[in-house]
Amino acid sequence: xxxxxxxxxxxxxxxxxxxxxxxxxxxxxxxxxxxxxxxxxxxxxxxxxxxxxxxxxxxxxxxxxxxxxxxxxxxxxxxxxxxxxxxxxxxxxxxxxxxxxxxxxxxxxxxxxxx
Numbered sequence: 001x002x003x004x005x006x007x008x009x010x011x012x013x014x015x016x017x018x019x020x021x022x023x024x025x026x027x028x029x030x031x032x033x034x035x036x037x038x039x040x041x042x043x044x045x046x047x048x049x050x051x052x053x054x055x056x057x058x059x060x061x062x063x064x065x066x067x068x069x070x071x072x073x074x075x076x077x078x079x080x081x082x083x084x085x086x087x088x089x090x091x092x093x094x095x096x097x098x099x100x101x102x103x104x105x106x107x108x109x110x111x112x113x114x115x
Contacts, residue, residue, distance in 0.1 A: 003039055008078040009102045012088060014095040017067040025091060029072050032087050039076040046071060051096060075102060
């Protein structure tokens, strides 16, 4: 798959401890994005943050180091991202889901020889 030019970045902010059927929620989102044929997904573990609950989660305090914020980032063409949103809606019961317009400058995968 090749994408260049205008695209959309889907960012899903959830908690590290959020679960979907006994597995991490971020794992389910990534696997569904893959099954949907989206260009790629990354999960970033944040070191500090807060959301709608106003509780600060941080790696600096042992008592609050659980359930750190996690960002799942997916970039693809807008129609493909929008087609994936119903699955996100099914999975994410707490968190923040945002869409940003982006411009893809370069999207190149590894060749089988470099693996």
